[in-house]
Amino acid sequence: MVFTDNPFIPATDFLPPSYLQAYIVLMVLAVVAGTVFDLHRKRSAEFFARQQQRSRVAAVRQLSGAEMAAIAARTLANEVATSGEFCNRSRRVSHLLMSYGFVLYLVTTLVLVFGYPADPHTPAVLPVLWNVGILMVLVGGYWFFFFLRVNVAHDGHSPWRLVRADLFIVALLASVTFALIFEVVTVAQNTLANRVFFGLYILFSTLLFGSVAWSKFAHMFYKPAVALQRRLEEANGSSDLPASATAGEGRCPPSPT
């Protein structure tokens, strides 16, 4: 049944499973290569290393290994795991839906394509979770795209106006949307339709993973790193921000607007 069957099986009618697996490996390499290329071209690793050095020099106190580990754990728990950095609740929720949904979708895709490449008796839980992941991305993503993007919500842009910063979200939404459409279309068992929609799915997935150097994809790696760095600077006294008068609670100021 659709949604409980392995969605990749119909693709194996026209593509050997090894091609699907090779594609996934290629996409992983594309993300790594894109990130490395971006770091190299922007010399951002050099910049980040310099900032860390400055912070060490300006540190008022040196942090112990245990302290740093605790800070890293807090960063993981707050900024990474729960997107606690966001002060706007809608953005936080939509971001969590998209990020966990995407991770769920990716992991289940890997398991489906590598573990059960052509298996008609794939355990139903896997396709269900694959669909749940897609649904989370679609809900969080379209909500973000139409209502929450800051240039739309605050800067007067029409939601239909696309800018370079939209490359990631558009590619992501197109990719998972066509994944879902492909899955539903396979019910009709029309070979042409299957090929067309699978083709679109692959096209936008390739765009998504291949454009890492030009999209906001790589920020998913940069953001946790800078969140950690910020907490370290606060802790070691090298931050040039004034100390809080309220012992730091209430980080998100109320907005008058």
Added chain:
Amino acid sequence: MGFFSSRKIRFVDADILIVGGGFGGCGAAYESRYWGRNLKIVVAEKANIERSGAVAHGLSAINCYMGMRWGENQPDDFVRYVRGDLMGLVREDLVFDIARHVDATVHKFEEWGLPIMKNPETGRYLREGKWQVMIHGESYKPIIAEAARKSAEVINRIMVTHLLMDRTRANRVAGAVGFNVRDGAFYVFRAKAVINAAGGASHVFRPRSVGEGMGRTWYAPWSSASAYALLIQAGAKMIQMENRIVLARFKDGYGPVGAWFLLLKAFVTNACGEHFEASMLEEMKALVGKYAETAPLPTCLRNHALLQEIKAGKGPIYMHTQDAIDTHEKETISWEDFLDMTVGQAVVWASQNIDPKETPSELITSEPYVMGSHATCSGAWASGPEDCAPADYQWGYNRMTTVDGLFGAGDTIGGSAHKFSSGSFTEGRIAGKSAVKYVMDLAGSPPQVDEAEINRLRDRIFQPLATYAVNRNEIVAGSVAPGYLSPLQGLQRLEKIMDEYVGGVSMFYVTSGPMLNRGLELLRMLAEDLEHLGAEDLHQLQRAWELHHRVLTAEAVTRHTLFREETRWPGYYYRADHPKLVDPDWHVFTASRYDAAENDWQMSRLPVHHIIA
């Protein structure tokens, strides 16, 4: 054109429309709601009322507070002080009216949560000087904005470009038009009364810093002369437009000097350490006669002394901060003075390694500004308080201009100097109450907008967007296009014309009849070129209309400067061909009225009555 047919148009009907959500507008909102419980009151604000206007940073002092409750000052004394500072030419009825009400405004501010510093010995407000009290004023504007939001409907990000006139009766206002800076919607406000509380004029004269630094004008860069241009276009009578203000402030950052002079008792010398002001008394008497003996010395004359010293090559002029702050408390107050209202000066100190405890700071005179809420009083000729204004100073509603139903507060009102924040809010309150009375008296015959005029204005307002888009096709790229002028290009031309011909800093504020006439020629060509403004986006469209308002105001300034054939305020500007103060001939207000249909200016004089002995 079809291109604009999809543009949204929003009609807003109101009993009272308040243009501008600064201190004047917030006062108008509060008071008009108090008296008009069931009226529809709308504030149209160009930016965000939370931080809009001249008090965006905050303030470190309230400069207009009598302290009647403690017998510190009486309104009469304030009138004498202000009259002295303006070399005799103020609307004494308007100044008295502000002074008698302003204490109530300040007490309400304290009640709302503005922290006013207290004198530890007396328990009274800590005086900075005779009229000024010190505040912890970083959140001054947000506190006042809260009061306004609880009084009226505030619509942010609306640039009001023109007032609308009543089509059923001549010389009566009917509303305003403008556009939403975020989404480009065309706004039509239909109102029974309009209170103009928009900002005065910065960026009419070329500022001293011309790169990034042009952002650090003394008055807010977003004070784009809408206080004047909206009224001039509507045919209101304006006075004292030649009365531009020049300020002696800390150099480059333009940080405030009030607390330094009055509270911390700092002194100023030239580069050789000489106290120069006192030695100029005879020279000043030769220019302005007995006015040189006014105590305290008028602001313009203090400028004059500083200027003469600089011209003689005896600069830099230094404020000896290091001699004034000998305690930790004084050091803290001196930093708070900047951080509450001109953070940029603190940045200058930090960037140039200036610790006020150790090193003196340079003073300079600024480029000229045109305003009505500070030490000068350019603005509309307005009706005064019914209970004490002379007969020829009132025509029925306090703070109503010569256009029926059109009121003003703050920079907008002429002759009403030394208001500052508390006085502007107070004037807003006065205008608010008057507007409510006016609306109630209108009863069944409200003004009617003219639909044809609205359509014409809509096309005109958005024209720069089309001009840019179409003419862009002529060039490959870049900022130079024969088919349009960008708002910044137009602004820089305006600032150069005014600086060179109408008495800006490059001329040490000197001008003359021939220079002013040449300035008018160049301003005329600039005004024509404004028809070719090209705006790339809505932000640039806002800049384009700000430029329109500045250019119209600049023409008024130039014509008034030409009309007054004397030098009344040396230190603000000088007529080289009429270098002295001439009483009684010029002991008058200069007045102008612009006829937009005929593109014609009528100049006249209005009497100065000395109501207070």
Added chain:
Amino acid sequence: MPTFTYMTRCDGCGQCVDICPSDIMHIDPVYRRSYNIEPNFCWECYSCVKACPQHAIDVRGYADFAPLGHSVRVLREEAANTISWKIRYRDGRVKAFTFPIRTTPWGSIKPPSAYEAPGADAMDSPLLAHEPAALMVATLPSLPPFDPKRG
């Protein structure tokens, strides 16, 4: 001293775009984060700096006259009704200050319509709202009628 936005700290929330009195904080089309589009119209009012929840906006003094290497940073805390500043000089000296910003809770102002409505007498008098009580003197000052022959 115009503003700039730190790439690593801005998460594109739009508070600065909403608050800027000069309409110069906008969203960059490549990174979807804020930046100052017109530093020559920046007054350094610090409204955006104070409003940013991530402390992502800072000021670098105007290049016309401010040498590099300084920092003036701020933390505005409505919960405590304080504002704290940390100033670092080009030569490394540091100064820090905290000042109060309000004595009452935010949102606590009594709206004008919550007061008893004024009567017709008050409407016709020169008294403004809450007067004469708010003046803290017995009566509103006035002037005798003006005699043109005097002045």
